Amino acid sequence: MHAAEFGRVEKAYPGRDGRPAPPAIADFTLAIREQEFFCLLGPSGCGKTTALTLLAGFEAPTAGEILHRGTPVQGPGADRGVIFQGDDSLMPWLTARDNILLGPRIRRMPRDLQQERAERLLALVGLKDHGHKYPRELSGGMKQRIQIARVLANEPDMLLMDEPFAALDAQTRAQMQEELVRIWSGARTTVLFITHDVQEALVLADRVGLMRAGPASAIRDVLAVDLPRPRDRTDPSLVSLYRHIQGILAEEVAGREALP
Ligand SMILES: Nc1ncnc2c1ncn2[C@@H]1O[C@H](COP(=O)(O)OP(=O)(O)O)[C@@H](O)[C@H]1O
Ligand SMILES: [Mg+2]
Structure with missing residues (x-):
């Protein structure tokens, strides 16, 4: 059983003046394993918070299915702890x-x-x-x-964290990242951590889910980060993953800008 599963999920927010808006995420499919540290990474505005909000049960999807430990998400619950x-x-x-x-x-x-x-x-x-x-x-x-x-x-059996360290200064932030990995290994919960910071994702995650630029965003790629912890930001394997992901994100952002 997975900690959480998104099956072809779509979320369309009501548009202004009642006109239909394009969905924020569409055909979003992802399975998060029990006790893994999963980072959802993507350009700003691509729908990361939307995905988290749906799993948290604060909003309902407009299509598709979201399961938490095999059970459809019906609303918020203490079994999914959220930190914004x-x-x-x-x-x-x-x-x-x-x-x-x-x-x-x-x-x-x-x-x-x-x-x-x-x-x-x-x-x-x-x-x-x-x-x-x-x-x-x-x-x-x-x-x-x-x-x-x-x-x-x-x-909770899942911690849902939405860019929790974004407001901290760089040094405190690096400290908190290390701290979180330590806490996670002690608490043995699943973590879904959202960030737009590639390095943060690589320092933290077992796997990184890369999202496409929105609208109608979905998962483009899931990459495993098989590096020992605590991670060294200058480790050549980490740096090469960093470049690879930056390349993909640049492509996504450029693609969005090329839209009419
Ligand atoms: N409550 C809402 N009502 C209408 N549109 C929303 C709402 N929340 C998010 N959106 C839109 O959905 C898209 C994805 O937003 P969001 O999930 O916040 O992205 P991210 O967290 O990746 O920056 C954006 O275009 C945003 O404007
Ligand atoms: Mg967000």
């Missing part, structure tokens, strides 16, 4: 620990288990000694890690 770009949805009046425990508390998890889970997750995201701090006392990277811990507290 620059997500700043931590409650400012709650400590990092209490933010992490929001989900477990809503589900009335026994108190001793709650504390255990909070401590385990704080350690997992490298913030063992910061649980008592409020969001305003945490840096951007730390807040992002608490955000991840908060989603993981619901024990």
